[in-house]
Amino acid sequence: MMNTQEAPRDFASLKIRIMERAADLPRRLTQVASYSLEHPDEIAFGTVASIALAATVQPSTLVRFAQSLGYQGFSDLQDVFRSRLRDRILNYDERLEHLRQHDINATKATVIFGGFSEAAEKSLADLREKLDPAKLEEAVETLARADTIYLIGLRRSFPITSYMSYAFGKLGIRNHLVGAMGGLAQEDVSFASPKDVVLAISFTPYASETISLTQAASAKQVPIIAITDSPFSPLAPLAKTWFEVTEANFEGFRSMAATLSLAMTLTVAVAERRSNSKT
Amino acid sequence: MMNTQEAPRDFASLKIRIMERAADLPRRLTQVASYSLEHPDEIAFGTVASIALAATVQPSTLVRFAQSLGYQGFSDLQDVFRSRLRDRILNYDERLEHLRQHDINATKATVIFGGFSEAAEKSLADLREKLDPAKLEEAVETLARADTIYLIGLRRSFPITSYMSYAFGKLGIRNHLVGAMGGLAQEDVSFASPKDVVLAISFTPYASETISLTQAASAKQVPIIAITDSPFSPLAPLAKTWFEVTEANFEGFRSMAATLSLAMTLTVAVAERRSNSKT
DNA sequence: TTCACCATAGAATATCTATTCCATTTCTCT
DNA sequence: AGAGAAATGGAATAGATATTCTATGGTGAA
Numbered sequence: 001m002m003n004t005q006e007a008p009r010d011f012a013s014l015k016i017r018i019m020e021r022a023a024d025l026p027r028r029l030t031q032v033a034s035y036s037l038e039h040p041d042e043i044a045f046g047t048v049a050s051i052a053l054a055a056t057v058q059p060s061t062l063v064r065f066a067q068s069l070g071y072q073g074f075s076d077l078q079d080v081f082r083s084r085l086r087d088r089i090l091n092y093d094e095r096l097e098h099l100r101q102h103d104i105n106a107t108k109a110t111v112i113f114g115g116f117s118e119a120a121e122k123s124l125a126d127l128r129e130k131l132d133p134a135k136l137e138e139a140v141e142t143l144a145r146a147d148t149i150y151l152i153g154l155r156r157s158f159p160i161t162s163y164m165s166y167a168f169g170k171l172g173i174r175n176h177l178v179g180a181m182g183g184l185a186q187e188d189v190s191f192a193s194p195k196d197v198v199l200a201i202s203f204t205p206y207a208s209e210t211i212s213l214t215q216a217a218s219a220k221q222v223p224i225i226a227i228t229d230s231p232f233s234p235l236a237p238l239a240k241t242w243f244e245v246t247e248a249n250f251e252g253f254r255s256m257a258a259t260l261s262l263a264m265t266l267t268v269a270v271a272e273r274r275s276n277s278k279t
Numbered sequence: 280m281m282n283t284q285e286a287p288r289d290f291a292s293l294k295i296r297i298m299e300r301a302a303d304l305p306r307r308l309t310q311v312a313s314y315s316l317e318h319p320d321e322i323a324f325g326t327v328a329s330i331a332l333a334a335t336v337q338p339s340t341l342v343r344f345a346q347s348l349g350y351q352g353f354s355d356l357q358d359v360f361r362s363r364l365r366d367r368i369l370n371y372d373e374r375l376e377h378l379r380q381h382d383i384n385a386t387k388a389t390v391i392f393g394g395f396s397e398a399a400e401k402s403l404a405d406l407r408e409k410l411d412p413a414k415l416e417e418a419v420e421t422l423a424r425a426d427t428i429y430l431i432g433l434r435r436s437f438p439i440t441s442y443m444s445y446a447f448g449k450l451g452i453r454n455h456l457v458g459a460m461g462g463l464a465q466e467d468v469s470f471a472s473p474k475d476v477v478l479a480i481s482f483t484p485y486a487s488e489t490i491s492l493t494q495a496a497s498a499k500q501v502p503i504i505a506i507t508d509s510p511f512s513p514l515a516p517l518a519k520t521w522f523e524v525t526e527a528n529f530e531g532f533r534s535m536a537a538t539l540s541l542a543m544t545l546t547v548a549v550a551e552r553r554s555n556s557k558t
Numbered sequence: 559t560t561c562a563c564c565a566t567a568g569a570a571t572a573t574c575t576a577t578t579c580c581a582t583t584t585c586t587c588t
Numbered sequence: 589a590g591a592g593a594a595a596t597g598g599a600a601t602a603g604a605t606a607t608t609c610t611a612t613g614g615t616g617a618a
Binding site for chain 1: 594
Binding site: 162 | 320361364365386387388389392395396399400403406407410415419434437438439441442445446509511525532534535536539540543545546547548551552
């Protein structure tokens with residue numbers, strides 16, 4: 001036994017202890033330390049053998065890790081990981097009550113966080129109900145055929161298009177983030193041809209530049225896929241396929257969770273479609 | 280084997296099955312049935328012996344109960360009880376299988392969308408549970424005092440920082456999106472002073488540039504707030520306050536919903552704090 | 559009442575699991 | 589560079605675990 005100090009019996013203390021210790025622990029034990037905090041569920045349910053395999057260490061290393069933290073053996077450590085799940089489930093129903101009642105000790109920031117969380121969840125639920133599989137299929141098909149995908153999104157929508165550009169890039173899909181570097185946006189779009197596709201994202205109040213860029217592309221017969229928030233959006237009549245995404249808002253700040261999920265879906269689905277059609 | 284019908288693989292279906300069957304089951308098996316629904320955690324974590332003791336039946340009764348529901352043995356049944364606690368997002372193949380069983384005809388894209396939605400929701404739930412109000416308060420306080428807020432985030436994290444930059448801008452909070460225009464990032468940070476604050480966001484695999492920029496700021500005594508995904512992140516030791524946000528992923532693409540909610544919270548809370556302290 | 563059948567209890571068993579041990583490698587300090 | 593200490597991998601082991609088996613007890617039909 002290498003540690004006479006008493007071992008933590010609850011997960012919160014254990015976590016702190018592991019973080020403190022991790023730095024001056026041998027290589028393999030550090031590896032286990034980080035694995036254990038990254039996959040606590042695995043530790044809770046797995047067997048020594050299965051966890052050792054997943055963390056690419058020897059079973060004995062797990063036992064030594066537990067002992068170095070002051071536990072009698074691995075099983076003893078595992079109990080603490082299990083208690084975390086036990087407690088969590090027990091608290092699950094209480095949590096909502098707790099939040100509603102104990103607004104007293106809630107700070108302003110946590111109230112704001114709660115508001116944004118709720119807005120995100122509402123938005124996701126809403127889109128899941130409304131999203132039309134046929135439209136989605138159509139958009140994926142169009143995008144998959146594109147030579148280059150032009151991404152148009154400014155202000156609030158820019159994080160979405162910049163994410164898509166990053167993800168498309170990693171997936172090896174040619175794309176162009178319009179207006180990314182300085183103000184050459186008009187020029188960027190002027191290269192688009194009917195073989196390409198424009199993906200435009202804009203919400204009220206529609207940024208005029210997004211509209212004019214999309215119009216320019218439309219005039220050149222470039223197929224347009226749009227994500228917007230209303231049938232009356234100026235993007236809707238321009239688009240071959242368009243999605244209505246209404247994000248809930250909190251204090252005037254709209255969530256982006258649903259739009260982002262849709263964006264990720266389009267990205268991955270297009271990549272998947274392409275890899276299938278190549279084979 | 281007394282039951283050739285396939286056994287439920289998820290807890291919800293199992294629960295229904297047990298309730299249907301409970302009525303016309305032998306005495307001891309009925310007893311086990313009601314115990315299992317009343318103490319699901321016990322079933323998930325216990326051993327055959329310990330559960331048998333708690334439910335006052337014989338170990339063999341538990342095995343027979345599992346078999347009468349169509350499982351191979353008790354361990355097989357126990358897996359389903361464990362899956363209830365294990366917050367696991369189904370992967371693409373499992374999802375398809377699940378939909379096929381329920382006769383829902385779904386397109387690939389909608390399956391992907393479902394996966395991303397679920398990942399987003401799980402991430403939000405997880406963060407809501409873990410987020411420490413005191414830390415949040417501390418971070419807001421630090422950021423509110425900042426002369427200029429430097430936002431550091433590349434690759435996956437760039438959409439987040441770019442959103443914050445946009446929102447801070449609209450709220451009249453001086454900020455600087457590091458590395459936004461071309462590669463002058465090092466120079467950007469070199470202007471930061473201890474009166475400013477750096478907000479750094481990075482997830483595995485940590486972009487080396489984010490780390491080195493944050494280190495540079497740290498060396499100049501600039502207070503650092505970090506959002507990252509593990510206590511072992513290189514950002515954690517540099518930060519005055521740091522948040523652990525673990526995003527669920529679907530098919531290797533991590534959600535950004537939780538990080539984004541936290542980012543929005545910080546943004547709005549800082550604005551709110553400033554407007555209060557001015558009056 | 560008696561027979562046949564099913565459920566049950568409890569012991570027996572075969573499997574799996576955590577843990578220990580020791581030879582070998584890797585690190586650390588002089 | 590070399591000696592000593594620490595850490596590691598992998599096999600051996602002691603213990604626990606789920607499952608099966610069989611004798612017993614109970615229940616309903618003839």
